[in-house]
Amino acid sequence: MNFFPVGQTHFLATSAFLFTLGVLTVVVRRNLIVILMGVELMLNAGNLAIVAFSRFSGHPAGHVYVLLIMTVAAAEVAVGLGILIALFRTRKTINADEATYLRW
Amino acid sequence: MSHLLPDILFYVFSALSVAGAVLVLVNRNPMTCAMSLVVSVLSLAILYLLLSAHFLAVAQMIVYAGAIVVLFIFVIMLLNLTDEELGRFRFSLFKTIGAFVAVATLLAVAPDIRVSIPAPAAGDAGAPAGYGSTKAVGKLLFGEFLLPFELTSILILSAMVAGVVLAKRELQPKKTHSLVDWLLGFFRT
Structure with a gap:
């Protein structure tokens, strides 16, 4: 792999690193806020891959996909943080290991 | 020389975005994690600019740095967690296995990324005119x-x-x- 000129491969490599870091954040951390941030990192990595594919194949439709994914991500964070606050009110914890009952 | 500057910018900002992601992973304080997430997300916006996705770059800044991270910070300050509530990092078998699987997946994918895509020809033709502009994205969004x-x-x-x-x-x-x-x-x- 050549370092210059920068092409699709380089963007995909960055995307792969970001995705792995997001997975690691979700797996290793137990703080629910940080777990949600890890999910955001994964979505961002996917977006970067889609934009890179779109740019190097010349199809601008990928930009619409990324826009829709951003919307889904925003809705997901809003609901996720709402659940987190409800959990903290009832259980006084945001540790993922202590919230295992799927009910309140 | 004119092709060198975007390449250098790519390396700088992709390193920044990966560094921000690493800081999200390792920082114990969620507020510091949120700030690292801002760094990662804004660097990604610059990468979108390098891919001539101008509209998406601005949307990324507004939606992620302007809305999502602010929501995170809002919740972090609302909960106002104490030091004990943050908890200590503990090793466990499942975490180790999960981390191993994640890294193994990256290593398994790496050769495919490297091999399957041919390197761009020396003179990448560049994006067609109007590619990634608000007009182009809007036409697709409200049409197809x-x-x-x-x-x-x-x-x-x-x-x-x-x-x-x-x-x-x-x-x-x-x-x-x-x-x-x-x-x-x-x-x-």
Whole structure:
């Protein structure tokens, strides 16, 4: 792999690193806020891959996909943080290991 | 020389975005994690600019740095966690296995990324005129992708309703007769 000129491969490599870091954040951390941030990192990595594919194949439709994914991500964070606050009110914890009952 | 500057910018900002992600992973304080997430997200916006996705770069800044991270910070400050509530990092077998699997997946994918895509020809033709502009994306969004766009509004509406329901939830179910309470009671039993 050549370092210059920068092409699709380089963007995909960055995307792969970001995705792995997001997975690691979700797996290793137990703080629910940080777990949600890890999910955001994964979505961002996917977006970067889609934009890179779109740019190097010349199809601008990928930009619409990324826009829709951003919307889904925003809705997901809003609901996720709402659940987190409800959990903290009832259980006084945001540790993922202590919230295992799927009910309140 | 004119092709060198974007390449250097790519390396700088992709390193920054990966560094921000690493800091999200290792920082114990969620507020520091949120700030690292801002660094990662804004660097990604610059990468979008390098891919000539101008509209998406601005949307990324507004939606992620302007809305999502602010929401995170809002919740972090609202909860105001103490040091004990943050908890200590503990090793466990499952975490080790999970981390191993994640890294192994990256290593398994790496050769495919390297091999399957031919390196760009020396003179990448560059994006066609108007590629990634607001006009181009808008034409696609309101033409070919009109149905997904309209479905998105339903998604946002349901997220809004869910946010209100979750935020209004009481510890003890109230004895009221609104439709929402009836539905909640129905699903609770």
